[in-house]
Amino acid sequence: MSFEPSFKINSIVTNNKIIEEFKCGNAGGMRKSNETNTLILISDHTKNFYDDKWYGNILHYTGMGKKGNQDINFMQNKTLAESNTNNVNVYLFEVFEPKKYIFRGRVKLISDPFLESQKDADGNYRSVYVFPLKLENEENLINKDFIDNNKLIKENKIKKISLEALREKAEYEENNGTSSRQVETKVFIRNPYVSEYVKKKANGICQLCGEKAPFKTKDNVPYLETHHIIWLSEGGPDTIDNVVALCPNCHRKMHVINLEEDKKILLEKNNEKVSKVEHEMIGKENL
Numbered sequence: 001m002s003f004e005p006s007f008k009i010n011s012i013v014t015n016n017k018i019i020e021e022f023k024c025g026n027a028g029g030m031r032k033s034n035e036t037n038t039l040i041l042i043s044d045h046t047k048n049f050y051d052d053k054w055y056g057n058i059l060h061y062t063g064m065g066k067k068g069n070q071d072i073n074f075m076q077n078k079t080l081a082e083s084n085t086n087n088v089n090v091y092l093f094e095v096f097e098p099k100k101y102i103f104r105g106r107v108k109l110i111s112d113p114f115l116e117s118q119k120d121a122d123g124n125y126r127s128v129y130v131f132p133l134k135l136e137n138e139e140n141l142i143n144k145d146f147i148d149n150n151k152l153i154k155e156n157k158i159k160k161i162s163l164e165a166l167r168e169k170a171e172y173e174e175n176n177g178t179s180s181r182q183v184e185t186k187v188f189i190r191n192p193y194v195s196e197y198v199k200k201k202a203n204g205i206c207q208l209c210g211e212k213a214p215f216k217t218k219d220n221v222p223y224l225e226t227h228h229i230i231w232l233s234e235g236g237p238d239t240i241d242n243v244v245a246l247c248p249n250c251h252r253k254m255h256v257i258n259l260e261e262d263k264k265i266l267l268e269k270n271n272e273k274v275s276k277v278e279h280e281m282i283g284k285e286n287l
């Protein structure tokens with residue numbers, strides 16, 4: 001009888017839990033367990049060099065061997081290369097934040113591994129084996145938040161690299177083509193009346209810097225963007241007292257640094273605006 005892991009797909013586990021469950025080794029990206037007849041693959045997106053890339057629903061998983069040319073007969077490269085005939089079940093974990101292993105379920109090798117030129121830890125070109133893999137349960141998507149957080153972690157990690165080194169890395173990555181994957185994402189449905197009301201009321205003036213909108217749309221309307229002072233993602237309401245119209249610069253500023261003093265200005269201005277509008281409406285009703 002073949003071993004069935006008890007982990008739920010997309011659950012986050014620790015390294016120790018993986019070792020306990022699969023009876024595999026405690027380190028490395030490819031871990032073979034003879035006891036459960038499984039091969040555990042760890043795709044760690046927090047590492048700086050040779051990131052495994054997704055192309056749609058296919059993962060290009062880089063083989064074993066950190067220096068020099070990789071060998072298809074070396075340890076688990078061989079196990080993975082033969083996984084469609086050797087009865088070893090292959091399971092994938094993805095890591096987007098250190099120490100958080102997301103169980104992605106079983107994967108299958110969908111075509112022959114191929115050679116690719118990559119740089120090793122010392123910056124020297126070498127040949128590596130790339131294994132094209134597909135998830136058995138590909139309908140279970142990764143949440144977009146994991147990808148976004150991982151991007152931030154990576155951006156912070158590479159902040160101190162010199163301009164020259166950045167250029168070299170940027171150009172190197174160019175050759176690998178654009179990677180993409182489907183993710184699960186939550187979209188907030190906004191009330192179009194709230195947005196249109198707020199923009200109309202602003203009358204082409206940014207509510208933070210007080211400047212005119214930087215350009216007009218094709219319909220000759222001053223271009224402003226609506227912003228939620230307390231973000232929707234943080235539970236802010238989609239109501240006229242929480243929504244303001246901003247120029248693109250100020251909007252970006254609110255999303256990048258979100259200064260308390262700016263929030264205060266917007267809330268105060270908005271309350272003024274709401275009460276003034278209410279006055280006008282009451283006035284009209286009375287007429």
Ligand SMILES: [Zn+2]
Nearest residue numbers: 206209247250
């Ligand atoms: Zn502005």
Ligand SMILES: [Zn+2]
Nearest residue numbers: 226227228251
């Ligand atoms: Zn916004």
